[in-house]
Amino acid sequence: MRIEVGFIVMNAPEFHAPGTLSHRKIRGAALIIAAAATLMLAFQVVGQWTHDSPFAGVIFWAEVAAEITVVVTIAIATPLALREMRERRQLATTAIEARRQVEMLLKMTDMLQSAMCYADANAVLRATAGQLLPGFGGALYVFNNSGDRLDLSIAWDWPEDSQPADTVSPSHCWALKRGKPHVNQAGPGALRCEHHDQSVVVFEIPMMARAEIYGLFNVQASGPDAEARLSGVAPLAGAIADAMSLALSNIALREKLRTQALRDPLTGLYNRRYMEDVLERYANLAKRNDSPLTAIMIDLDHFKRLNDEHGHALGDSVLSGVAAAIVGAIRPCDIACRYGGEELVVLLPDCALIEGVAKAEMIRARIESLSENYGTRITASFGVATISETSAKAGDLLADADAALYRAKQEGRNRVGTAPPRSSGVVGLNLAAAAE
Numbered sequence: 364m365r366i367e368v369g370f371i372v373m374n375a376p377e378f379h380a381p382g383t384l385s386h387r388k389i390r391g392a393a394l395i396i397a398a399a400a401t402l403m404l405a406f407q408v409v410g411q412w413t414h415d416s417p418f419a420g421v422i423f424w425a426e427v428a429a430e431i432t433v434v435v436t437i438a439i440a441t442p443l444a445l446r447e448m449r450e451r452r453q454l455a456t457t458a459i460e461a462r463r464q465v466e467m468l469l470k471m472t473d474m475l476q477s478a479m480c481y482a483d484a485n486a487v488l489r490a491t492a493g494q495l496l497p498g499f500g501g502a503l504y505v506f507n508n509s510g511d512r513l514d515l516s517i518a519w520d521w522p523e524d525s526q527p528a529d530t531v532s533p534s535h536c537w538a539l540k541r542g543k544p545h546v547n548q549a550g551p552g553a554l555r556c557e558h559h560d561q562s563v564v565v566f567e568i569p570m571m572a573r574a575e576i577y578g579l580f581n582v583q584a585s586g587p588d589a590e591a592r593l594s595g596v597a598p599l600a601g602a603i604a605d606a607m608s609l610a611l612s613n614i615a616l617r618e619k620l621r622t623q624a625l626r627d628p629l630t631g632l633y634n635r636r637y638m639e640d641v642l643e644r645y646a647n648l649a650k651r652n653d654s655p656l657t658a659i660m661i662d663l664d665h666f667k668r669l670n671d672e673h674g675h676a677l678g679d680s681v682l683s684g685v686a687a688a689i690v691g692a693i694r695p696c697d698i699a700c701r702y703g704g705e706e707l708v709v710l711l712p713d714c715a716l717i718e719g720v721a722k723a724e725m726i727r728a729r730i731e732s733l734s735e736n737y738g739t740r741i742t743a744s745f746g747v748a749t750i751s752e753t754s755a756k757a758g759d760l761l762a763d764a765d766a767a768l769y770r771a772k773q774e775g776r777n778r779v780g781t782a783p784p785r786s787s788g789v790v791g792l793n794l795a796a797a798a799e
Contacts, residue, residue, distance in 0.1 A: 467495055468602055475610035479617075481505060484610045485517040492603060493519070496596055500563075500583035502527040505611060506576075513539075513579055521563075521583055528558035531579060538567035539576060544601065548590060564589040566597060568604040572612035580604040627701040629679055630686035638700035638708055645698075645712050646757035649750050657711040657719030660746040660764040661689070661726070664776040666705040673739060681737055688729040692722065708761070716749040716781065723747050723779045731777065742777035744768055753782035 471491040478484040485503065492501045500520040504513035513531040521527055531539075535557045538545040547555040547565040559565050563585050570578040582600045584592050625637045633641075642658075649656040663669075663685065670678040682705065689699050689709060698710040709726075711719055723745040734741045746768025754760040763782035771780030 464495055464599060467491060468606060471603070472606045472609075475606060476613075478610055478614065481516055481611075481614060484607065484614060487610075488603070488607055489517060489519055495599055495603065496582065498584075499592075499596065500581075502581040502583070503607070504531050504579040504581070506578065506615075516578070522585060525560040525563045525583075525585075527581065527583075531556075531558050536567065536579065538569050539579060542569055542571070542576070544568045544597070546590065546593065564593060566593045566600060568601060570604050570608035570611060572608040575612070577608060577611035577615055580607060630682055630701050632686050632690070632707065633698060633700040635700060635702055638698060638702070638710065641698050642710060642757050642760070645710060646750060646760070649712065654713050655715045655749050655752065656760070657714040657716060657722075657747060657749040658760045658764045659709040659711070659719060659723045659726070660702070660748075660761065660768045661707040661709070661723075661743050662768055662772070663705040663730075664742045664744055664772075669739060669741075677737065677739075681733070681741060684733050684736065685730055685741075685743070688733065689726055692726050692729055708764075714749075716747065716752045716784075719747045719749055720779055720781055727777065727779060744771040744776045745779040746771060746782070747779060748782035752784055755785065 468491075471487060474487045475484060478487060488503060489501075492499075500518070500522075502518040502521070503516045505516045506512070507514050511533075513533070513536075515527060515529050515531075518527045533539045536545075537547075537554065537556055545554075545556075545567045547553070547559045547563075547567065549561060549564050551561075555561070556565075556567070563583050566582045566584075568580045568582075569576050570580055580600070580603070582593060582596065584590075586592075625633055627634050645656050648654075663681070666678065666681075669681065682701075685707070686699070686701070689707065693699060693709060693711070696712060700708050700710075702708045709722075711722060714722070727743060727745055730741060730743045746764040746766065748754050748760050748763035748767060750756070750760055754763045767780040767782045769780075771778050774780070
């Protein structure tokens with residue numbers, strides 16, 4: 364990570380090192396005092412030998428002149444020495460503060476390496492900024508999953524009447540469009556982003572890592588000297604943003620890898636491995652609460668022929684469209700996954716068999732309506748099974764749903780088949796029978 368410490372130099376007072384004008388003046392005054400003191404001592408020695416000499420008066424006045432020179436030189440040199448001492452003390456204080464800031468930035472970086480999610484990173488940023496940027500408001504925006512906007516992740520110490528916006532569009536933010544820090548000045552005629560109130564001055568820093576923008580860091584100040592105050596802390600705010608940028612990059616990469624491990628890259632549905640883990644948990648929960656769990660097995664009809672006649676590109680597009688149709692028809696608690704190839708599975712907790720059949724019929728109609736979009740007939744066959752109406756345990760649920768799906772294909776495809784009830788020897792039920 365690149366830590367900017369330029370603020371140490373920019374904010375430090377001018378340092379009069381040896382060889383500068385102030386130091387030379389003090390050194391010159393010291394030489395004059397030493398020379399005058401030496402002359403005074405010499406005049407006293409000579410005066411003892413020649414106190415009766417006609418030159419005694421001259422020696423006396425020469426000694427007086429030397430003493431006056433010493434006093435005047437001390438009077439001139441003392442303010443210079445005091446100023447030099449103040450400047451050196453101020454420089455030492457600035458160096459100590461700069462060291463504290465660097466230590467806090469290093470501590471922040473170390474803490475961010477342990478951040479597993481955005482909430483962890485937000486906590487570290489809030490704690491660090493509160494100590495390094497006291498008296499300033501702050502806000503952090505991160506990109507949403509689709510990458511078309513930035514959502515407010517955390518904000519602190521903003522005026523009640525000028526709260527930061529909940530979302531930011533990249534096309535409306537000058538810092539993001541330019542890829543450089545931007546100051547939203549107060550007052551009419553200033554170049555400001557649309558998402559900021561006119562009454563506050565906001566310093567925006569795009570958070571970049573590996574040549575990509577992962578977020579936006581805002582530092583806010585108000586009052587007549589807001590711009591000057593922000594200018595003074597701009598390098599420090601940039602250092603905080605740099606440290607946070609790498610953390611956001613790592614979190615985004617971790618989320619991407621997690622998504623790839625759980626979801627099918629083509630359809631965006633969960634993969635088979637995740638579904639099997641969830642199925643076992645849902646089945647145990649259904650048994651404990653004595654509640655139903657329904658599984659819908661879906662298989663696209665004549666999908667191989669569609670690929671052969673229209674190409675795999677269209678086949679992939681159809682799979683994505685079917686996945687979107689399924690997701691649009693189910694509840695947030697339901698699980699849809701790509702079981703393999705053109706086979707899909709939907710798990711419906713707290714859903715009885717007849718409700719699962721109705722849901723399957725809704726999805727079937729949605730899939731069939733996609734035919735107009737793709738210029739070819741698209742249909743699917745369904746098999747529905749439920750714990751504990753048709754199946755005793757998780758291991759039987761998918762097998763029973765698959766058997767019902769096979770019967771639906773045998774009966775002509777583009778229909779919903781159900782597994783027989785456990786208390787009946789009926790081979791299967793069609794949709795009309797289930798509705799009755």
